[in-house]
Amino acid sequence: MSIGATAAEPTKRARTTAVTAWESLFRAQVAVTRTLAAEFPTRDISFNEYDVLFNLSRQPDRSLRLRDLNKEVLLTQPSVSRLIDRLVARGLVAKCPEPSDARGTVIRLTDTGFEMFRRVAVDHMRSITERVGERLDPHELETLAELCDKLRGGE
Numbered sequence: 001m002s003i004g005a006t007a008a009e010p011t012k013r014a015r016t017t018a019v020t021a022w023e024s025l026f027r028a029q030v031a032v033t034r035t036l037a038a039e040f041p042t043r044d045i046s047f048n049e050y051d052v053l054f055n056l057s058r059q060p061d062r063s064l065r066l067r068d069l070n071k072e073v074l075l076t077q078p079s080v081s082r083l084i085d086r087l088v089a090r091g092l093v094a095k096c097p098e099p100s101d102a103r104g105t106v107i108r109l110t111d112t113g114f115e116m117f118r119r120v121a122v123d124h125m126r127s128i129t130e131r132v133g134e135r136l137d138p139h140e141l142e143t144l145a146e147l148c149d150k151l152r153g154g155e
Contacts, residue, residue, distance in 0.1 A: 025151075035131055041123030045092070045116060048075060048083060050124065053092065053117040056109035063108035065098055092116055 037047040045053070055072045056062050066084070070077050084107055087093040092113030098104030109117070136144060 032131055036124070036127055039127045039131075041127065042120050045120065048073070048079075049087060049092075050117070050120055052080070052083060052087060052107075053109060053113055054121070056093065056107065057114060057117050061108075062114065063096070063106050066095075066105040066107055069107055087113065 040047045040050070051073050052069065055069060056064060064072070066080075069084075070080050073080055075083065084093060084095065088095055091110055094108045094110055096106045096108055098106050133141065
């Protein structure tokens, strides 16, 4: 510690650095998400509907309890419920009773929904590669993924 420095200075510096890092991360996420949404490759489904299909497609049985799906998508619970109802009406997902909890609901990706997801995913991955993959080298991409996973609590 330099002459005249206080013990509080490292804490203040750490807080400032944390806030600066958060601000940078948040603004990058918003900018990339806005760009990807604007360039979304289809009008057949929305960016948010794709997010639901994406999360379901990542599950071994292509289904999730509604309460778990709510934790994965970036929408409020009422918005997710309305979105799910629209996807059900279009035959892209199905609502099923949860076997272990009669009050719960399981959302299952239908074959039609999976085909829609796969068709859109190819073009969407191309946009992601252009907007993220071409701006960072492979090591930076790996580091970014590790850091984001760490911030999410190791999920």
